[in-house]
Amino acid sequence: MITVERLTKSYGSMTAVDDVSFTAAPGRVTGFLGPNGAGKSTTMRMMVGLTRPTSGTASVLGRRFADLPNPGREVGVLLDASAQHAGRTGREILALTQQLMGLPDRRVGEMLDLVSLTEGEADRRVRDYSLGMRQRLGIAAALIGDPQVLILDEPANGLDPAGIRWMRDLLRGYADGGGTVLLSSHLLHEIEVIADDLVVIGHGRVVAQGAKSDLLATAGTLVAVRDGAPLVAALAAGGLTCSHHDWGRTPAGVVTIRVDAEPEVVGRLAHHSGVALVELRAAEGAGLEEMFLELTATTQREGAVA
Amino acid sequence: MNTAATAAPSTETRAARAQGVAHGARVDAPRRIPLRRIIAVELRKSFDTRAGFWLLASIGIGALIATGLVIAFAPEAQLTYATFTLAIGYPMSVILPIIAVLSVTSEWTQRSGLTTFTLVPNRGRVVLAKAVGMLLVAVAAMVVAFPLGALGNMVGTAVHGTPAVWDQDLPDVLYFALANALLTMVGFMLGVLIRASAGAIVAYFVYGFVAPTLLTFLAMSQEWFRDAQPWVDPNYSQDALFRGGFGPEQWAQLGLTSVVWLLVPLVVGVVSLLRSEVK
Numbered sequence: 001m002i003t004v005e006r007l008t009k010s011y012g013s014m015t016a017v018d019d020v021s022f023t024a025a026p027g028r029v030t031g032f033l034g035p036n037g038a039g040k041s042t043t044m045r046m047m048v049g050l051t052r053p054t055s056g057t058a059s060v061l062g063r064r065f066a067d068l069p070n071p072g073r074e075v076g077v078l079l080d081a082s083a084q085h086a087g088r089t090g091r092e093i094l095a096l097t098q099q100l101m102g103l104p105d106r107r108v109g110e111m112l113d114l115v116s117l118t119e120g121e122a123d124r125r126v127r128d129y130s131l132g133m134r135q136r137l138g139i140a141a142a143l144i145g146d147p148q149v150l151i152l153d154e155p156a157n158g159l160d161p162a163g164i165r166w167m168r169d170l171l172r173g174y175a176d177g178g179g180t181v182l183l184s185s186h187l188l189h190e191i192e193v194i195a196d197d198l199v200v201i202g203h204g205r206v207v208a209q210g211a212k213s214d215l216l217a218t219a220g221t222l223v224a225v226r227d228g229a230p231l232v233a234a235l236a237a238g239g240l241t242c243s244h245h246d247w248g249r250t251p252a253g254v255v256t257i258r259v260d261a262e263p264e265v266v267g268r269l270a271h272h273s274g275v276a277l278v279e280l281r282a283a284e285g286a287g288l289e290e291m292f293l294e295l296t297a298t299t300q301r302e303g304a305v306a
Numbered sequence: 307m308n309t310a311a312t313a314a315p316s317t318e319t320r321a322a323r324a325q326g327v328a329h330g331a332r333v334d335a336p337r338r339i340p341l342r343r344i345i346a347v348e349l350r351k352s353f354d355t356r357a358g359f360w361l362l363a364s365i366g367i368g369a370l371i372a373t374g375l376v377i378a379f380a381p382e383a384q385l386t387y388a389t390f391t392l393a394i395g396y397p398m399s400v401i402l403p404i405i406a407v408l409s410v411t412s413e414w415t416q417r418s419g420l421t422t423f424t425l426v427p428n429r430g431r432v433v434l435a436k437a438v439g440m441l442l443v444a445v446a447a448m449v450v451a452f453p454l455g456a457l458g459n460m461v462g463t464a465v466h467g468t469p470a471v472w473d474q475d476l477p478d479v480l481y482f483a484l485a486n487a488l489l490t491m492v493g494f495m496l497g498v499l500i501r502a503s504a505g506a507i508v509a510y511f512v513y514g515f516v517a518p519t520l521l522t523f524l525a526m527s528q529e530w531f532r533d534a535q536p537w538v539d540p541n542y543s544q545d546a547l548f549r550g551g552f553g554p555e556q557w558a559q560l561g562l563t564s565v566v567w568l569l570v571p572l573v574v575g576v577v578s579l580l581r582s583e584v585k
Contacts, residue, residue: 049427050420050584066427070336077424083417087355093421096354100339100347100425141421 001026001180002047002149007056009042009204016042018204019056024182024197026148029175031195031212032184035296039204040184041079044153048077060149072101075149076142081134081158086127090117090137093126094144101145111140116166131158139167150174152183156190168194188292192216200288202295208288215288221263223270224279228255234273235259235266243290254278258290344426344435345442351418352409352439361405365447368397373458377465385462386471388478390455395482395548398447402486403493403514406440407506410497415504419584429580437494444490448483478550485547488564489514492540495568499575501582517541540567 002024009017017039024030034040045051047058049066058065060075068074084093094108112122115136126134135158142150150171156164171194175181185191191198198215200208208215225231235242235257242259256279259266263282270277353362372393380389410433413419426432455474463470493510500506518541525532536542536556540563546556 045583045585048424050423052581052583068336068427069338071427072425073336079420079424080417083420085351085355085412085416085418087357087416092354096347096351097421097425099350100343102339102343 001062002030002058002060002151002182003062004043004047004058005056007043007046007058008054009039009046009051010054016204017046017053020201020204020206021056022199022206022209024149024180026180027175027178028196029171029181029183029194030197030199031191032182032199032201033188033191033292034184034186034201035292036186038186038201038295040186040201041153043201044079044151044182044184047151048075048079050079060151070101070145072097072145072147074145074147075151076145076147077151078135078138078142078155079151079153081131081138081155084126084134084137087125089123089125090129090133091122093137094122094140097141097144103144107144111144114143115140132160132163135159135167136163139170148178149180150182152181154184154186156185156187164190188289198288200292200295207295208291216284220283221259221261221266222256222279222281222283223259223263223266223277224254224256225270225275225277226253226255227275228257230273231257231270231275234269234275238265238269240265240269258283339426341431341435341438344431345439348409348432348435349439349442351412352405352443358405358408361401361408365398365401366450368401369394369450369454372397373454373462376458377462380462382466382468385459385466385468387455387459387474390458390462391451391474391478391482392548394451394455394458395486398451398486399489399548400514402440402444402447402490403496403510404507405443406490406493407497407510408503409436409440410494411501411503411506414501414584417585423584430576433498433576433579437491440490440494441487444486445483447486448479451482452479481547481550481552485544488544488547488568491572492544492568495572495575498579499571501575501579514541518545537562538566540564 004023005021007017007020008015020039020043022030032040032043042051046053046056047060047065048071049064060068065071065075071077088096091108091112094111095105098105098107112119117133117136117140121129121133126137129137135155139152139155142152152171156167159167171181171183175196183191183194192212195212198209198212199206200215223231232242240259240261242257263280267277267280270280352358373390376385376390376393413422422432423429452474459470459472492513493506496506496509496513500509518539521531521535521539521541525535536559543556543560543563546552547560552560
């Protein structure tokens, strides 16, 4: 169980994390989703005491992280797989963790097996590891204390598709066993396949949160036409609100419009006003995707996506 | 739990975890990590990399070379126990502070602090453990220096056919130990204050080698500074420690310079470290 209450972090006049509150429940995988620079990592660092919040609190298992007597035994944390002394071997990094937590020596070998690092790989220095191997090592270090809570920042980065699949199964099994998992990602689809709950953050603020099923079940319709104006006028006349957007995969000259109504209603209106439709479908999950694209677009450094 | 499909299974642990988690109760409630264990782990971290290992090894190698050089080149009249321990102490006084610098700065330069301060969120305990660990290394170095010096003295005088002169007693050992410990803590302080390996090591060399030379020149040319130097230059009294024989005035000078140049910056560094953001 992780509880974050009104966490805020300001650097001078810049607010990196702005009044963020959410909980991650046991037995569920909570996805912490947001574009790069949205404040995910800062929020996670505040949870584990690496960064002092400007205001607000975070607790894990009902206590401040700093008050846990032996944090690694209760909370597995992986914030940055590359943040390791490059001159240590993978095995040595696990052994240091095992010794510090007061665990039996055999845990090191068990964890290496669990994350599929071979004996040879374990004895190499971390500077020679690929990012995927570092992530596996980081997961091993997070799990070695047999914790009830996992806090993972972008754990799928650098993993190949098989590795991502492995990670997904591992975390699913962990949550099904009663564990609490909080993992962040900047990729909607990556998190969609594993998370039970979602917390979406943009510009330091929570913009949506709830069960994935609720968030994806956004009502509405996507309708594509050659010429948007007549349809928009007809929809407005019918008292419906709509918004343009570009998915980046519509053929040239076609506009996609999202309407807050059932597809049938939109179809009837289009029919009455004589507009030929290119596409008409229920916008399942589109609300979330649209919101996420907007968040991403405004943080893109090269300018708008559209 | 169905992670079994994912990797070579270690059924025992996984079953244990599934059970422990499912019951929501832990067989063994975690206890606070004892400081002794943090010290042991921090010491291990200082020597489990190639760089760390060779720094440690170079203390021994440096001591052997120094002993050999004294036997080969020292004038027979100076072939005494004190000459040996002083010569052995010199490379130590260079290397020990560097080990102390790196014990702190590597957490930032190598970013391993993310793990360290997550596993022990009370950063004060980590800093304390590192400091104690470094003092233990300084003590261990003494345990090498004196027997080796004695051995060198015996071999050296036998080679030269002169009588062995044993001009070191327990107080001298203690002076020597204090000097090494203070130098080690200077390195530690610079590590805590600067928190970057390159910068802290450069600062240490400025402190230990550049500044003394410049201040010696200053003392030679300026009368007022010659009188003031023992009271303001920490190297002056630290250096004198290796030769021992302090009176009250020397202790006062050592105390004053240590407070100003070691304790105050250390406190400033620790306070800043406790509050800083670990990235």
